[in-house]
Amino acid sequence: MEKKMTIAQAKRLLEEDPTPELLETFRKDGRKGIQKLLLSYDKRIQKKLQKQAEFENRLKLERAYWNFGIENVGGIDEVGRGPLAGPVIACCVILPHDFDLIDVNDSKQLTAEKREKLYGLILERAIDVGIGCVDNRMIDRINIYEAARVAMKQAVESLRIKPEQLLIDAMQIETDIPQKKLIKGDAKSASISAASIVAKVNRDHLMQFYDRIYPGYGFSKNDGYGTKEHLAGLEKLGPCPIHRMTFEPIKSKYFK
Structure with a gap:
């Protein structure tokens, strides 16, 4: 068998789900090509096991509550505190007890393509998802910290x-529901991680829409952050209706 098995055939088998017997056969195969494939396979499996372990660690808090009889745990996160334009958006996600999307992690650790894919899967599998949104005018009235808290409260109330x-990332909100504040919670809780992804993708989609309505600032690329392109647009066009007038450098030049 091992003499008839080509390197290409071995590669295809290792890309699938090889049996222990087949792996043992390959390990006894002295060809350098086979051993190189095995090394790559072992690294891939090790990486997968590590990712699984990290995911299980992010579910520890939820499992602790579930085991204590608390069935529905809501993870909350927000996005959009730093931009010069657009709203702050929050999300609350209640995950099912059999949730197994091991790639769900802090949204900042994921590519845009990965976030988009996980966004749809989270919406499909979550028990419930709530969204909160506070626009730039409200941000200017009550400040960004309070606006983030309001958006989080809205997200919970929309469930x-x-x-x-x-479980809340680095904040507390006004609610009668027991809450636990977690520093860097999007890396410590799968529920908060899921919420960070949904909030981020929602806001990205909204800023892409705003880019069509208010061209010239590059909103679809910078999401409202103060990039060189955005600042150049501000200099040329002045602020548009979704700009935060209390944020610098807008405040000093345009806010009266």
Whole structure:
């Protein structure tokens, strides 16, 4: 068998789900090509096991609550505190107890393509998802910190199912639901990670829409952050209706 097996055939088999017997056969094969394929396979499996372990670690808090009889745990995160334009958006996600999307992680650790893919899967599999949105005018009135808290509260209140426990990334909100504040929670809780992805993708889509309405600032590329292109657009066009007038450098030049 091993003499008839070509390197190309071995590669195809290793890309699938090889049996222990087949792996043992390959390990006894002295050809350098086969051993190189095995090394690549072992690294891939090790990486997958590490990712699985990290995911299980991000589910520890949720599992602890579930095991204690608290069925619905809501993870909350927000996005959009730093930009010069657009809203701050928050999301609350209640995950099912059999949630197994191991790639769900802090949205900042993922590519845009990966976030888009996970966004749809999270919406399909979550028990419930709530969104909160506070626009630039409200941000200017109450400040960005309070606006983020309001958006988080909106996200919780928009859920169909009321959570029995909240896990919140670095903040606390006004609610009668027990809540746990987690520093860097999007890296410590799968629920918060899922919320960070949904909030981020929602806001990205919205800023792409705004880019068509208010061209010249590069909103689809910078999401409202103060990039060189954005600042050049501001200099040429002045602020548009979604700019935050209390944020610098807009405040000093345009806010009265």
